[in-house]
Amino acid sequence: MIFQVKILGNNSAVPAHDRNQTSQLVQLDSQFILIDCGEATQIQLSRFDIRIGRIKTILISHLHGDHYFGLIGLISTMHLFQRTAPLQIFSPPGLEEIIRLQLNVSSTELSFPLRFSQLFHEGMNQILDENDFTISAFPLRHGISCYGFLIKEKPKPWRIRKDCLPDDILIQEIVKLKNGRDVLDDDGNVKYACSEFTLSPKPSRSFAYCSDTAFDTSILSYIQGVDLLYHEATFTSDMQDRAESTFHSTAAQAATIASMAGVGKLLLGHYSTRYKELGPLLEEARGVFAESYLSIEGETIAIKE
Amino acid sequence: MIFQVKILGNNSAVPAHDRNQTSQLVQLDSQFILIDCGEATQIQLSRFDIRIGRIKTILISHLHGDHYFGLIGLISTMHLFQRTAPLQIFSPPGLEEIIRLQLNVSSTELSFPLRFSQLFHEGMNQILDENDFTISAFPLRHGISCYGFLIKEKPKPWRIRKDCLPDDILIQEIVKLKNGRDVLDDDGNVKYACSEFTLSPKPSRSFAYCSDTAFDTSILSYIQGVDLLYHEATFTSDMQDRAESTFHSTAAQAATIASMAGVGKLLLGHYSTRYKELGPLLEEARGVFAESYLSIEGETIAIKE
Numbered sequence: 001m002i003f004q005v006k007i008l009g010n011n012s013a014v015p016a017h018d019r020n021q022t023s024q025l026v027q028l029d030s031q032f033i034l035i036d037c038g039e040a041t042q043i044q045l046s047r048f049d050i051r052i053g054r055i056k057t058i059l060i061s062h063l064h065g066d067h068y069f070g071l072i073g074l075i076s077t078m079h080l081f082q083r084t085a086p087l088q089i090f091s092p093p094g095l096e097e098i099i100r101l102q103l104n105v106s107s108t109e110l111s112f113p114l115r116f117s118q119l120f121h122e123g124m125n126q127i128l129d130e131n132d133f134t135i136s137a138f139p140l141r142h143g144i145s146c147y148g149f150l151i152k153e154k155p156k157p158w159r160i161r162k163d164c165l166p167d168d169i170l171i172q173e174i175v176k177l178k179n180g181r182d183v184l185d186d187d188g189n190v191k192y193a194c195s196e197f198t199l200s201p202k203p204s205r206s207f208a209y210c211s212d213t214a215f216d217t218s219i220l221s222y223i224q225g226v227d228l229l230y231h232e233a234t235f236t237s238d239m240q241d242r243a244e245s246t247f248h249s250t251a252a253q254a255a256t257i258a259s260m261a262g263v264g265k266l267l268l269g270h271y272s273t274r275y276k277e278l279g280p281l282l283e284e285a286r287g288v289f290a291e292s293y294l295s296i297e298g299e300t301i302a303i304k305e
Numbered sequence: 306m307i308f309q310v311k312i313l314g315n316n317s318a319v320p321a322h323d324r325n326q327t328s329q330l331v332q333l334d335s336q337f338i339l340i341d342c343g344e345a346t347q348i349q350l351s352r353f354d355i356r357i358g359r360i361k362t363i364l365i366s367h368l369h370g371d372h373y374f375g376l377i378g379l380i381s382t383m384h385l386f387q388r389t390a391p392l393q394i395f396s397p398p399g400l401e402e403i404i405r406l407q408l409n410v411s412s413t414e415l416s417f418p419l420r421f422s423q424l425f426h427e428g429m430n431q432i433l434d435e436n437d438f439t440i441s442a443f444p445l446r447h448g449i450s451c452y453g454f455l456i457k458e459k460p461k462p463w464r465i466r467k468d469c470l471p472d473d474i475l476i477q478e479i480v481k482l483k484n485g486r487d488v489l490d491d492d493g494n495v496k497y498a499c500s501e502f503t504l505s506p507k508p509s510r511s512f513a514y515c516s517d518t519a520f521d522t523s524i525l526s527y528i529q530g531v532d533l534l535y536h537e538a539t540f541t542s543d544m545q546d547r548a549e550s551t552f553h554s555t556a557a558q559a560a561t562i563a564s565m566a567g568v569g570k571l572l573l574g575h576y577s578t579r580y581k582e583l584g585p586l587l588e589e590a591r592g593v594f595a596e597s598y599l600s601i602e603g604e605t606i607a608i609k610e
Contacts, residue, residue, distance in 0.1 A: 014382045015348045039378040040345040043320045063410045065381045073344040073374045077319045094410040101406060105368045105399040106449060144411060 001029045001132060003153065003205050004302040005228065007269070007295040008044040009036075012212075012234050012248075013066050016273040019297060020044055021066040022211060024230065025055075026151055028133050034058045034074075035149060035209050041070035042077050048298055053083055057128065059135070060091035061211060062146035068095065072102050079110050086113040090127055090137065092145035093118045119147050124222050138222040140213035142247040148213065150222060152206040158198035165197060205303045208263075211270050214244060215253040220261050227303045229263040230295065232270035236280050239272075251281040255288035264303075269295035306334045306437060308458065308510050309607040310533065312574070312600040313349040314341075317517075317539050317553075318371050321578040324602060325349055326371040327516060329535065330360075331456055333438050339363045339379075340454060340514050346375035347382050353603055358388055362433065364440070365396035366516060367451035373400065377407050384415050391418040395432055395442065397450035398423045424452050429527050443527040445518035447552040453518065455527060457511040463503035470502060510608045513568075516575050519549060520558040525566050532608045534568040535600065537575035541585050544577075556586040560593035569608075574600035 004027050009020030021038020025045070032054040034041070045052055052074065060068050068091070078087065089095065096116040103110065117127065119137050128135040132154055137147040157178035165174075173183045173192060180201075183192040208223040211232035223229055233255075234248035243250050249257075251268055258266035266289055268281055275281060278294050285292035293301070309332050314325030326343020330350070337359040339346070350357055357379065365373050373396070383392065394400065401421040408415065422432065424442050433440040437459055442452040462483035470479075478488045478497060485506075488497040513528040516537035528534055538560075539553035548555050554562075556573055563571035571594055573586055580586060583599050590597035598606070 013385055015345075015351065020348075039375065040320075040348055043325075043345055046320065065378060065407065065411065069378045069381075070344065073370060076370045076374075080318055098403075098406055098410065101403055102370065105403065106370065 001153070001305075002302075003028055003207070004300050005207060005230070005267070006048065006050070006300045007297050008041055008048070009038045010269045010271060010295045010297055011066075012232075012270045012272055014273055015040065017276050019271065021069070022270055023070065024209070024295075025050060026207060028130075028151070028153075030054070031056060031130065031133075033135070033151065036061055036067040036211070037069075037071040037074060038066045039069040039073075042074045044297065045074075052078055053081065053085070056085065056088065057135070058087065058089045059137075059147075059149050059209075060089065060095060061140070061148070061209070062092055062142060062144055063094050063098075064144065064212065067212075071095075072099055075099065075103075075110070075114065076108070078112065079108065083112040086115055088115045088117065088128075090117045090119055090135075092147065093120055120145065124150070136222075138219060140210060140219065141216040142212045142214065146212060148208060148210040148219060148222065150206060150208045150226070152226075153204035155204055156201040158194060158201050161197055161199060166192070202305050205305065207303060210257075212248060214247040215249050215257070217257070217260065220257070223257075223261045223263065225262050227264040228267060228301060229258050229261065229265070230267040230269060231257055233268035233281055233285060234270050234272045236275070236284055251285040251292075252288050255285040255292050258285075258292065259289045264291065265301075266292045267295045267301060268292060306458070306610075307607075308333055308512070309605050310512060310535070310572070311353065311355070311605045312602050313346055313353070314343045315574045315576060315600045315602055316371075317537075317575045317577055319578055320344065322581050324576065326374070327575055328375065329514070329600075330355060331512060333435075333456070333458075335359070336361060336435065336438075338440070338456065341366055341372040341516070342374075342376040342379060343371045344374040344378075347379045349602065350379075357383055358386065358390070361390065361393065362440075363392065363394045364442075364452075364454050364514075365394065365400060366445070366453065366514070367397055367447060367449055368399050368403075369449065369517065372517075376400070377404055380404065380408075380415070380419065381413070383417065384413065388417040391420055393420045393422065393433075395422045395424055395440075397452065398425055425450065429455070441527075443524060445515060445524065446521040447517045447519065451517060453513060453515040453524060453527065455511060455513045455531070458509035460509055461506040463499060463506050466502055466504060471497070507610050510610065512608060515562075517553060519552040520554050520562070522562070522565065525562070528562075528566045528568065530567050532569040533572060533606060534563050534566065534570070535572040535574060536562055538573035538586055538590060539575050539577045541580075541589055556590040556597075557593050560590040560597050563590075563597065564594045569596065570606075571597045572600045572606060573597060 008023035011019035231254035313328035316324035536559035
């Protein structure tokens with residue numbers, strides 16, 4: 001299954017240095033999930049040839065404008081393109097009123113159902129259960145209500161070793177093996193041992209998104225061991241006081257979280273406009289956690305099996 | 306005085322073909338007036354090196370999203386840049402509630418005063434009176450409440466002919482001549498005739514903005530003889546029925562209005578996304594009114610004295 005993250009916007013607060021406000025597109029095979037939607041996200045989607053009709057789910061971390069000002073425009077364009085499929089939006093409370101007010105003022109009756117789900121829970125909460133993956137939300141420390149997201153593949157089937165499969169094995173027997181169970185004969189004895197005819201399942205991959213947030217070790221249990229962690233890195237360490245006072249993180253802090261959580265790779269983003277060049281942020285993070293990378297608009301980060 | 310119009314966005318409805326939603330910046334010397342503010346207007350302003358702090362007045366023609374979705378982002382960025390000067394916004398009713406709601410949800414107390422004036426009048430109404438120019442608004446025919454704008458230089462002083470001015474003329478006498486009055490002596494006789502020492506004032510230039518609107522000759526009296534008319538031209542004539550049903554105009558209709566109003570130049574814009582190439586729109590307009598031009602993003606149209 002394809003599992004990848006495309007960076008649409010990587011700047012914080014305002015668009016600057018040809019960088020846009022926060023937005024990412026997560027693809028799981030044919031399913032597209034948009035995470036945050038800063039101004040001009042629809043322009044970025046078009047620029048990278050992504051058909052907006054494929055987006056079924058939008059996750060908005062919090063209601064600072066640089067994370068949602070592009071949403072009303074995206075919804076309007078979906079309407080003008082005569083979308084009919086429902087669109088599900090998760091966010092802290094307040095967003096539905098903002099969107100509905102703007103639709104009402106122009107007497108727009110959308111061509112598709114718009115479904116809002118409000119996030120206001122404590123701790124980790126599963127918010128979506130699809131065939132192949134789940135999405136959970138967990139609180140971040142950011143002054144206003146703000147959530148991180150964990151997208152996780154469901155456990156996969158055991159892999160059948162076709163090379164040693166008996167010719168007369170039945171379909172339902174293969175299904176049992178795939179589910180990790182032995183096939184028993186009528187007397188209850190093992191006919192085909194799962195351990196003999198299968199390889200263990202491929203690991204279930206996972207992606208966690210943490211933005212915006214101050215340095216906060218209480219999120220570690222939610223993101224432990226994820227393959228890819230996006231963690232905001234608004235500042236370099238010389239600005240750590242400012243990071244703390246504005247509920248943001250430094251690149252070193254993001255890397256510390258990545259290291260403590262034992263993640264596969266760390267993706268930095270949400271860069272302050274003061275950094276025209278991003279090298280210092282990457283350098284700082286790599287000093288703490290070698291597998292640190294910059295999120296760059298237009299780049300796609302595949303999470304490999 | 307500089308009097309010019311910079312095109313920031315020229316597409317209708319959605320961003321497409323590297324064209325943005327409607328926005329224009331009018332400069333009158335050091336005064337900057339933004340007309341309409343589609344999504345990503347702040348990005349366009351930055352792209353063209355325009356400092357947003359210079360904008361004192363924003364005119365929003367109507368509350369279809371492609372004319373105002375960029376406003377909240379622009380205001381937020383002004384706030385983050387710690388603007389202190391007041392910002393005056395004119396629009397039909399409803400915009401203030403939309404903006405305030407979005408500021409409230411993030412508990413944002415702006416660093417500058419935001420002043421809204423609602424447009425809900427009939428006929429032509431002067432809405433701003435500056436030292437050198439006035440702005441008036443007039444209704445357009447567009448399904449929802451929508452206004453056009455007329456920006457007009459105030460009458461200018463008579464031009465003193467320095468070559469024939471007496472050496473002993475007094476300052477206050479020159480002021481009288483500039484105001485078009487004769488200077489009289491103590492006995493009430495003409496001492497300096499205005500006609501002898503001055504040339505007539507330069508004409509007062511004017512710019513009218515008409516978007517969005519169906520073909521509507523009732524606006525002719527408002528825009529009669531303007532130097533530059535921006536009139537929307539969403540469609541070509543083969544789409545005239547669609548133009549009428551959606552309260553838009555064809556390029557030929559825009560040119561007909563320009564011709565009937567005896568304007569200097571016509572600027573077309575608000576192009577439908579169906580036109581990747583704009584040549585047919587220009588060709589059609591020029592068939593009716595020779596002084597027709599395309600509005601192109603980044604281009605500046607000077608209104609010459």
